[in-house]
Amino acid sequence: MKKFIYSVFIFFTAALSCFFLSACKKEEESNKKEKIRLEFYNRKRESYAALEKIINKFNKSQDEIEVFQNMNTNADTALRIAAVEGNFPDIVELGGLQSVETFEYVMGNCLVPLDEMECVKQIKEEYLPYLQYNSHIYQMPLAMSFEGIYVNRELFQEEGIGLPDTYEELCQVSEEILRRGKIPFLFADKEGWTIHQNWECIEGATRGNFESFWTDVAEGRTSFTEDAICRGSLEKLIDLHKYTTEEYSDLNYNEALAKFAEGEAFMMIQGSWAYRNIMDMNPEMNLELIPFPVDEGTQQLVTMWIDSSIGISSDCKYREEAEEFIEFLMQPENLQMYLNEESSLSSLKNSQNRAKYAPRVHELLESGHAVMDASWLPLQTSVIRDMDIEELMPDADSEEIEKYLDKYTKSLQKHKELYLEAKEKRQ
Incomplete structure (x- = not known):
């Protein structure tokens, strides 16, 4: 009889422990904040790998935001359709204002002004006139x-x-x-x-x-x-x-x-x-x-020209979080990862040019004969x-x-x- 009572006691103790553990786990899960997911739409297939490294670094650096990179075979067509349907991606890679598509997105209010972001202060001053529309900046330049x-x-x-x-x-x-x-x-x-x-x-x-x-x-x-x-x-x-x-x-x-x-x-x-x-x-x-x-x-x-830039959609529901990612991307040590992979010229004051394969172009840059457009x-x-x-x-x-x-x-x-x-x- 004692053996039976002892077995029942062990059973109920174990069950009670499982109940409390389960309840604690549920409470922990309910208290755990769901991550905000942001779509990064990249039109430029050449830069996918470089940007993926920076995105992974950002995602690991904090627990509240998850950025995922998206591409499409017909990138520009898909983006135009998204603009018409009012479903523009949260964050989008674009060309400079010389690009017909980019300029139309800016004129069409698909992008939000980014003038107040801290990283604007790091852009090389000679590039600023080529980023402005209606006295605002709508894109953060990655490379030239x-x-x-x-x-x-x-x-x-x-x-x-x-x-x-x-x-x-x-x-x-x-x-x-x-x-x-x-x-x-x-x-x-x-x-x-x-x-x-x-x-x-x-x-x-x-x-x-x-x-x-x-x-x-x-x-x-x-x-x-x-x-x-x-x-x-x-x-x-x-x-x-x-x-x-x-x-x-x-x-x-x-x-x-x-x-x-x-x-x-x-x-x-x-x-x-x-x-x-x-x-x-x-x-x-x-x-x-x-x-x-x-x-x-x-x-x-x-x-x-500004080769590649980043903008935030006016449809983005989480603008602050999108800005947080762009600030991270534009930090010199992170943007340098992009420049190194792409072998590109820098848009920021504290980044290094990575185009050693074009020494004559560097000479024209240094002599003032490289002209922005x-x-x-x-x-x-x-x-x-x-x-x-x-x-x-x-x-x-x-x-x-x-x-x-x-x-x-x-x-x-x-x-x-x-x-x-x-x-x-x-x-």
Whole structure:
């Protein structure tokens, strides 16, 4: 009997203990605050890994906020749909104000002003004018970009050919490479955005900032057709196609990077954002990016843009928490992780530039010949620049160029008021 009573006592004691433990656990779980989840929408696939490292570091640094990174194959289209549906992501990666999409999101009140954030004080002062709209800053800049010609130094060294300093030398070098039965250039002509960027690379090397010229076109003082720099740079781009083959110009962006990384051509016009992709494909590649060479006797420039930036959605329910993440991201030691991974130029006072593959660009920076730009074109005009230009490649004649530039001019002049109003609010 005693044994039975003792067993019953043990059973009830254990049950009571389980009850109290369960109750304590439930109370602990009920007291535990659920984390606030914030979506970080990233359009730029090249930066996914670098940003993921910073996001993981932030998530581990505190217990109240969880940021998750989201991407979409058709990134810009998905973001436009989200804007129309009023479902803009909490935090979004964008280009600078020169980007049609970014400017429309700012004008459309999709983003909130960030002027009061502490990290604004760390932005390099020379970049501030290119971030402002209606006297407010809507984006925190991560890095700066520039364009030029990627050169495979190993191929040049094998052939005993020096890198060109002028446009005339570029043509001479290309002729010699072609004469030796090799491919001087390859082009990603399957995608209009890469063609227009090649064009602006050539034009920007002489012009620098585009805004005053575009204003003159909008107001009818000149045209894209009449302007020697504009038309001449487009003619140069078309002319350079004689230094390639159909196979090496009929490529999309990824195909072009892959073939260049494999050493199938000596040169490729592209931007600083492509460097990491190329080196990931061929880590041993002896790669350099040079400014597009200008005509002999002309001042060499390089145009720079805000490459990647971060904004907060006006639909975000947790603005303070989103700002907390951005403050963390913009801390010099964290942003440096991004710059190191991306091999980019810094936007902050206390961060180090990571673009050692472009020594000539650094020289232009130090001499004051690297020119910032945030010029914006209305969507209708931008479509002509970005898409219709495909029809000119690879061998448009003078009449076709004239027709294209005339259409481009008429579009900007048609949308003059929108362009001038936007320009006014950016100053």
